[in-house]
Amino acid sequence: MFGKVVIYGVGLIGGSFALALKHKHLVREVVGVGRNPHAIARALQLGIIDSMASTPEEAMRDADLVLIAAPVAQTESILAAILPHLEPQTVVTDAGSTKSDVVAAARAALGAHVAQFVPGHPIAGREKNGPEAAIPDLYVGKKAVLTPLPENAEHHVERVAQAWAACGAIIHQLSPQEHDRVFAAVSHLPHLLAYALVDDIAHKPHADLLFQYAASGFRDFTRIAGSSPEMWRDISLANQEALLGELDAYLAQLTTLRGLLAARDGAALNSVYANAQQARQRWIEAIEAAEAPPPPPQETSE
Ligand SMILES: NC(=O)C1=CN([C@@H]2O[C@H](COP(=O)(O)OP(=O)(O)OC[C@H]3O[C@@H](n4cnc5c(N)ncnc54)[C@H](O)[C@@H]3O)[C@@H](O)[C@H]2O)C=CC1
Numbered sequence: 001m002f003g004k005v006v007i008y009g010v011g012l013i014g015g016s017f018a019l020a021l022k023h024k025h026l027v028r029e030v031v032g033v034g035r036n037p038h039a040i041a042r043a044l045q046l047g048i049i050d051s052m053a054s055t056p057e058e059a060m061r062d063a064d065l066v067l068i069a070a071p072v073a074q075t076e077s078i079l080a081a082i083l084p085h086l087e088p089q090t091v092v093t094d095a096g097s098t099k100s101d102v103v104a105a106a107r108a109a110l111g112a113h114v115a116q117f118v119p120g121h122p123i124a125g126r127e128k129n130g131p132e133a134a135i136p137d138l139y140v141g142k143k144a145v146l147t148p149l150p151e152n153a154e155h156h157v158e159r160v161a162q163a164w165a166a167c168g169a170i171i172h173q174l175s176p177q178e179h180d181r182v183f184a185a186v187s188h189l190p191h192l193l194a195y196a197l198v199d200d201i202a203h204k205p206h207a208d209l210l211f212q213y214a215a216s217g218f219r220d221f222t223r224i225a226g227s228s229p230e231m232w233r234d235i236s237l238a239n240q241e242a243l244l245g246e247l248d249a250y251l252a253q254l255t256t257l258r259g260l261l262a263a264r265d266g267a268a269l270n271s272v273y274a275n276a277q278q279a280r281q282r283w284i285e286a287i288e289a290a291e292a293p294p295p296p297p298q299e300t301s302e
Pocket residue numbers: 008009010011012013014033034035036039069070071072074078095096097098121122123124125126127128129130131228231235
């Protein structure tokens with residue numbers, strides 16, 4: 001399917017993409033480019049990449065597909081470094097968690113060559129980072145959202161969709177603005193809340209005592225506060241407007257709940273909790289049905 005694939009940022013996301021394509025024998029050669037020499041050396045040692053490129057010229061020579069999987073604030077400088085060596089057959093994509101800023105960065109860095117850039121975002125991941133965290137089946141049954149540009153040729157969009165589909169992902173399309181509004185609510189706000197809760201507790205004078213007794217509910221709620229601070233700083237700032245909107249709505253909900261608690265209004269509190277429990281149950285059922293592997297083919301006697 002692919003000759004040379006170049007990964008800028010060989011961590012959890014870029015590394016898992018490379019491993020998925022390699023395990024399916026869909027790529028001849030994976031070349032990694034990194035900022036941290038130890039991480040890129042480890043990616044080589046783990047067999048995630050076949051070689052590392054030390055210059056953009058070397059990386060981009062004869063490249064079929066380039067995936068940018070670094071924190072989103074790095075996108076513009078990476079694309080600017082790529083541009084002088086961008087060949088006509090090369091398709092460039094990214095895995096960034098925000099899309100409006102990435103599209104703006106691509107337009108600023110690439111000019112007319114933005115037609116070769118197809119923005120993307122795999123909706124799969126976890127709180128672990130770096131090449132050690134990369135696994136080949138990270139994307140199986142998960143969504144990959146593409147936010148194609150009007151300038152993109154259909155066959156370039158199709159090429160990126162094929163790559164994510166080969167990793168096991170289900171392809172969706174949104175506009176960059178729709179994408180950022182959706183993920184502000186269901187991804188960016190929850191990460192901010194998890195960081196806020198752990199930071200708040202860590203600053204209390206009796207933090208050690210509190211952490212000593214924190215149980216699995218606290219662990220579940222705060223799992224995502226184990227994620228990379230740099231990555232989430234970049235996402236928060238990139239999607240500032242939509243995230244502020246969601247944060248304000250959530251603050252209003254907290255104020256409402258505070259009022260119910262202060263008034264000892266058990267019936268109203270119960271109603272909020274019950275509505276949330278039911279909505280969560282419906283969501284879990286829908287997501288499990290959507291992500292379930294297809295049933296094995298039925299054997300017939302004929
Ligand atoms: N962690 C997650 O669950 C998900 C992350 N994403 C997005 O994927 C991207 C990568 O995230 P992860 O793989 O989790 O992070 P990671 O920290 O595991 O890997 C990122 C890698 O990029 C390298 N890097 C940083 N600046 C660079 C530069 N200028 N040039 C080349 N390499 C550079 C880092 O050294 C690191 O090895 C981010 O944009 C993030 O928003 C998307 C979906 C899920």
